[in-house]
Amino acid sequence: MTQEEPADRAGLSSRYLGSIERGAVSASVTVLGRLARALRINPCDFDRAAATSKVVAF
Structure with a gap:
């Protein structure tokens, strides 16, 4: 993508x-909500990724 x-x-x-x-x-x-909908993920996944130092790439 x-x-x-x-x-x-x-x-x-x-x-x-x-x-x-x-x-x-x-x-x-x-x-962030608009991006989450566009990516079809839960908006909380952005926070989880940040908390675990995972990279959220677009």
């Missing part, structure tokens, strides 16, 4: 999604 696919599904630009992935910007709860 490319960055463009989940970005399009979430209504975000791929550039913005890349900025989130690199840690250049912080995503709001609303954006």
